[in-house]
Amino acid sequence: xxxxxxxxxxxxxxxRRGRARSLNVAAIAAADRFFLFVVHAAVGLFVFVVGLLFxxxxxxxxxxxxxFGFKFxxxxxxxxxxxxxxxxxxxxxxxVSSAIAIVLAGVVGVLAxxxxxxxxxxxxxxxxxxxxxxxxxxxxxxxxLWGLFVLAPFVRTILGPFLQHTLGFLPIxxxxxxxxxxxxxGLVLALMIxxxxxxxxxxxxVAIGTDLREASMSLGATKWETVARVVLPASRIGIFGAIVLxxxxxxxxxxxxxxxxxxxxxxxxxxxxxxxxxxxxxANEFTEANGxxxxxxxxxxxxxxxxxxxxxxxAARLLLWIVMREKK
Amino acid sequence: xxxxxxxxxxxxxxxxxTTSIAGTFLTAACASIGAISLLCxxxxxxxxxxxxxxxxxxxxxxxxxxxxxxxxxxxxVGTAITVGLAVIIATPIGLLSGxxxxxxxxxxxxxxxxxxxxxxxxxPSIAIGLFAYGLLVAPFRHFSALAASFAFALLMLxxxxxxxxxxxxxxxxxxxxxxxxxGLSELSATMRIxxxxxxxxxxxxxxxxxxxxxGETAPLLFTxxxxxxxxxxxxxPMAQLPLQVFTYAISSYRSWHEQxxxxxxxxxxxxLVLNILARVVLTPRSQR
Amino acid sequence: xxxxxxxxxxxxxxRVAGLSAYYGARQAVADVSMAFVPxxxxxxxxxxxxxxxxxxxxxxxIHEILPGAYARGQVLLGGEDxxxxxxxxxxxxxxxxxxxxxxxxxxxxxxxxxxxxxxSRRLPAGEKLRMAExxxxxxxxxxxxxxxLHKPASALSGGQQQRLCIxxxxxVEPEVLLMDEPTSSLDPISTLSIEELMTVLAAEYAIVVxxxxxxxxxxxxxxSAFMLADETGVGRLIEMDETTRxxxxxxxxxxxxxxxxxxx
Numbered sequence: 001x002x003x004x005x006x007x008x009x010x011x012x013x014x015x016r017r018g019r020a021r022s023l024n025v026a027a028i029a030a031a032d033r034f035f036l037f038v039v040h041a042a043v044g045l046f047v048f049v050v051g052l053l054f055x056x057x058x059x060x061x062x063x064x065x066x067x068f069g070f071k072f073x074x075x076x077x078x079x080x081x082x083x084x085x086x087x088x089x090x091x092x093x094x095x096v097s098s099a100i101a102i103v104l105a106g107v108v109g110v111l112a113x114x115x116x117x118x119x120x121x122x123x124x125x126x127x128x129x130x131x132x133x134x135x136x137x138x139x140x141x142x143x144x145l146w147g148l149f150v151l152a153p154f155v156r157t158i159l160g161p162f163l164q165h166t167l168g169f170l171p172i173x174x175x176x177x178x179x180x181x182x183x184x185x186g187l188v189l190a191l192m193i194x195x196x197x198x199x200x201x202x203x204x205x206v207a208i209g210t211d212l213r214e215a216s217m218s219l220g221a222t223k224w225e226t227v228a229r230v231v232l233p234a235s236r237i238g239i240f241g242a243i244v245l246x247x248x249x250x251x252x253x254x255x256x257x258x259x260x261x262x263x264x265x266x267x268x269x270x271x272x273x274x275x276x277x278x279x280x281x282x283a284n285e286f287t288e289a290n291g292x293x294x295x296x297x298x299x300x301x302x303x304x305x306x307x308x309x310x311x312x313x314x315a316a317r318l319l320l321w322i323v324m325r326e327k328k
Numbered sequence: 329x330x331x332x333x334x335x336x337x338x339x340x341x342x343x344x345x346t347t348s349i350a351g352t353f354l355t356a357a358c359a360s361i362g363a364i365s366l367l368c369x370x371x372x373x374x375x376x377x378x379x380x381x382x383x384x385x386x387x388x389x390x391x392x393x394x395x396x397x398x399x400x401x402x403x404x405v406g407t408a409i410t411v412g413l414a415v416i417i418a419t420p421i422g423l424l425s426g427x428x429x430x431x432x433x434x435x436x437x438x439x440x441x442x443x444x445x446x447x448x449x450x451x452p453s454i455a456i457g458l459f460a461y462g463l464l465v466a467p468f469r470h471f472s473a474l475a476a477s478f479a480f481a482l483l484m485l486x487x488x489x490x491x492x493x494x495x496x497x498x499x500x501x502x503x504x505x506x507x508x509x510x511g512l513s514e515l516s517a518t519m520r521i522x523x524x525x526x527x528x529x530x531x532x533x534x535x536x537x538x539x540x541x542x543g544e545t546a547p548l549l550f551t552x553x554x555x556x557x558x559x560x561x562x563x564x565p566m567a568q569l570p571l572q573v574f575t576y577a578i579s580s581y582r583s584w585h586e587q588x589x590x591x592x593x594x595x596x597x598x599x600l601v602l603n604i605l606a607r608v609v610l611t612p613r614s615q616r
Numbered sequence: 617x618x619x620x621x622x623x624x625x626x627x628x629x630x631r632v633a634g635l636s637a638y639y640g641a642r643q644a645v646a647d648v649s650m651a652f653v654p655x656x657x658x659x660x661x662x663x664x665x666x667x668x669x670x671x672x673x674x675x676x677x678i679h680e681i682l683p684g685a686y687a688r689g690q691v692l693l694g695g696e697d698x699x700x701x702x703x704x705x706x707x708x709x710x711x712x713x714x715x716x717x718x719x720x721x722x723x724x725x726x727x728x729x730x731x732x733x734x735x736s737r738r739l740p741a742g743e744k745l746r747m748a749e750x751x752x753x754x755x756x757x758x759x760x761x762x763x764x765l766h767k768p769a770s771a772l773s774g775g776q777q778q779r780l781c782i783x784x785x786x787x788v789e790p791e792v793l794l795m796d797e798p799t800s801s802l803d804p805i806s807t808l809s810i811e812e813l814m815t816v817l818a819a820e821y822a823i824v825v826x827x828x829x830x831x832x833x834x835x836x837x838x839x840s841a842f843m844l845a846d847e848t849g850v851g852r853l854i855e856m857d858e859t860t861r862x863x864x865x866x867x868x869x870x871x872x873x874x875x876x877x878x879x880x
Contacts, residue, residue: 025704028513035515039431042424043441046485050444053451053459053482060462108358115355132362137599138369139543141570142592145577146369149376149585191365198362222344224351252452254546259578279454279546286458286550302458306451313450434683502720506781509678510734511710511788521733524724 054306061300063292072300078265078276080285085297087304089265093182093275097257098250100186100271101193106243108190109197110232113239116198117205118213118227129202136195144259147188152179152260155187160272175270178262183271185261189253193246200245200320204238205231207324241319248312252305254279278305370596377593380586386594390556390572393581400591402558403569410473410552411542413562414480419534422485426492426530427518433497441489449486456482457547464551471553473566479547484537491533495526532606539602543595545570569595629654629822630675630712630792635689637670637679644670645851647689650841652792657814657823659837659859661830663874666843667851668826672794675824676712677705693792710734713785714794718801719777721769721784728765730780734788747787755783756813775806782813793817795825799832811836830875834863842871 064072068085075086112132116125156179163173209231216226232239254277262274263284278301289295388399425445429438456479464475499522507517523530545568548554553565554572569591576588631651637644645667652658660668673679674687677698691698698708721730731748739747748765752758757779764771769780778798785793795814799807814823814836827833833840840863841856855868866872 025707028516028706029704032513032515035513035518039424039428042421043428046421046425046489047441047444049482050448052463053448053456056459056462057455060458108361111355111358112362115352115359119352119355120359128359128363131366132359134600134603135362135366135369137539137603138366139545139570139592139595139599141543141545141574141577142369142373142596145573145588145592146372148577149589150368150372191362194362194365198359222348224348225344227355228351248450252450252454254452254454255574259574279452282454282458283546283549286461287553299458299462302452302455306455309450309452309455310447313446317446432683500720502716502718503722505678505681506714506716506720507722507733508681509676509709509714509716510784511706511708512734513706521722521724525722527724 057303061303064296064300090278092267094277097185101189101250104190105194112198113201140256144256147260171269172271177272180262189250193249197246200242208235238323244316376589380590402567403572406566407569413477418481418484422488429493430496445486454546461550471565473552473562475551480541487537495529499525535606633690637687640684648853654822656838658839659833660826662843712792713790717797726766751783751787755779792822
């Protein structure tokens with residue numbers, strides 16, 4: 001095959017360059033346009049579906065919204081029989097169980113993150129971190145199963161009586177202990193959100209701690225003093241964000257909570273009492289709900305969950321974004 | 329320094345040192361709580377589960393409580409079908425959207441997409457189940473595994489999107505530039521050169537997304553709904569393993585409780601295998 | 617600004633007229649006009665930030681891959697303006713090949729796959745192999761890889777990978793070869809072998825090489841262009857002439873300062 005020299009010495013026209021050049025440029029350009037179209041279509045579909053989700057939830061809960069208005073949020077009657085749907089006992093159960101979860105997971109998780117980030121040598125930190133991550137992978141129905149058959153009896157026979165014996169003067173620890181209830185649900189939720197709180201706190205501590213750690217240690221502070229008085233306080237915004245993220249998880253958790261909370265829509269002072277959460281009631285009653293208003297009320301609970309998780313997660317991510325952005 | 333002055337300083341240092349050691353132990357204990365809980369849960373599932381598991385369990389259909397020989401075979405198959413369909417739905421959209429974000433990173437629209445992905449990942453799965461119900465169950469007046477796959481796909485999308493974007497981004501810019509400088513079209517450069525280079529990370533993300541929805545129960549309650557029989561048609565209600573575990577666990581029959589443990593064992597094994605696979609696929613590359 | 621005098625005499629395959637390049641709001645290069653003589657090596661040199669790489673990347677329109685980057689002015693390939701919407705970017709990049717600063721073999725393709733990556737996929741395997749051999753011979757790499765064509769490109773050394781990238785660019789039979797500091801990440805021995813390669817390839821192609829190494833420019837190029845960023849950071853062409861003349865009797869004071877090492 002003749003190879004021609006590039007058009008020098010006055011030879012006219014672009015030289016023939018062999019088969020490498022014989023491409024259908026128009027077809028390639030068309031294929032490119034199609035590719036870009038497909039990519040944009042996929043993204044458009046994604047955006048559309050997420051938007052549709054919100055719209056659908058609002059649309060389906062509209063009858064209940066119209067019927068009850070904002071009273072829905074503070075009416076304490078959840079009675080399908082009389083078609084009285086007030087979400088207050090459900091909000092109470094959700095809030096209290098989640099509160100227990102974030103208090104426990106917050107303390108344990110942040111300290112665990114401090115250990116993994118600051119104290120633990122690499123050969124411990126890696127497997128230990130991996131184990132905690134694996135905890136996040138456990139399906140919630142398995143958590144519920146374990147909670148129901150292992151943790152609930154434990155609460156009923158050991159932990160409950162112990163708390164009642166020592167702290168029984170507090171109303172939250174009074175009353176009959178059946179094993180299922182707010183406390184057990186809170187404990188299970190705490191375990192479920194522990195990996196989130198730990199992992200994110202650890203990232204924050206690692207990102208923020210480096211300069212401060214060295215400065216503090218070089219001033220003669222002990223490891224603990226460095227962590228407790230310098231690194232953790234400096235990371236507190238990010239840690240708060242991690243805990244809020246965990247809260248978001250806890251609020252929406254359905255199956256594990258349903259299995260250990262007792263499913264009774266009542267507001268009681270005791271943590272041993274059975275309760276009900278927003279997500280649990282949807283799970284338990286949706287398929288048997290008769291009547292459009294009943295269904296609509298349940299969907300409105302779903303909408304409430306959506307909005308709350310949106311706000312909580314949004315706040316958490318904002319906090320974390322602020323903190324991590326400065327470090328990048 | 330006089331001897332009288334030395335003593336208080338020394339004991340203060342000692343106290344600080346002891347406090348530091350105590351602090352190390354305290355935080356280590358907290359870190360252990362997570363690991364110990366995992367072992368406790370895995371242990372119970374393993375012990376109780378193995379006790380109740382046998383070949384019949386994996387191959388037979390459910391039987392009424394009290395009868396022996398029941399199994400969750402239809403649930404295993406049903407979960408496999410549902411998750412499989414979810415992968416088929418979610419992967420193209422998630423991968424292409426991740427490509428979009430990697431290629432057109434800046435700008436208001438990519439930020440909106442990222443924001444929506446974050447929002448979606450935070451929505452409780454039960455709310456997503458309600459959405460799937462409203463869209464795919466109510467209009468057709470019957471439950472279906474397809475509706476469950478749709479819900480699962482929504483749960484998987486943020487994960488696939490994020491990991492795909494990161495995977496394509498982590499391919500060095502020089503590779504894409506080299507491909508384009510060679511005269512390859514955007515399509516060729518992306519699909520023949522860049523995406524294959526990102527493949528291990530993309531697969532890892534996919535495995536993790538599958539692990540995320542395996543065992544997810546809440547959306548199934550009003551999408552796939554469950555069944556006592558064999559069903560391979562995704563447009564019909566279908567048995568699902570997590571649903572069976574749930575139903576058996578909250579029942580009052582002992583034999584069903586045992587089966588719940590066995591089913592939980594299967595779920596945990598599947599999830600563990602997927603997580604470990606994901607790590608194995610990614611790690612050799614990242615250690616390069 | 618001077619142009620090479622002989623450029624007016626012969627038919628040049630590639631010339632630039634009044635080219636300005638921007639990264640979003642920031643102007644990187646202003647009003648550059650150059651001609652690149654065929655069958656020779658032209659060196660673009662200057663201190664960091666003078667815009668020489670930007671100019672190079674405008675020649676095959678790789679510059680605009682960066683979001684927000686664009687160019688104004690003309691780049692004429694065989695008389696046609698490549699920024700004219702009539703010319704396809706893909707067509708352009710096949711006629712103007714590029715080799716990058718760091719060797720960038722495609723990680724998931726074999727050595728053979730890399731070399732043939734730019735060829736039409738419909739070519740029969742035998743034809744592809746033949747063209748690959750030709751390109752690898754031109755890049756002085758054939759003997760070293762002919763027995764391991766199906767091994768991954770990462771198995772090669774740095775210098776070999778760069779020659780692989782050269783072979784890959786040559787396989788599509790371009791008219792012009794752009795090289796962006798091709799030896800800056802290589803050891804001295806590999807550097808020398810690539811420089812030898814450049815001299816050999818100059819017999820068939822117009823080569824434009826960006827280099828911050830003056831000695832390299834003096835060694836390999838027939839023509840040199842010296843660029844400098846002005847006070848506002850915008851790169852401009854200061855002087856362009858035969859290399860021997862630039863290095864012995866530069867017309868501009870700033871060129872002389874650069875060559876004698878007073879800065880850059």
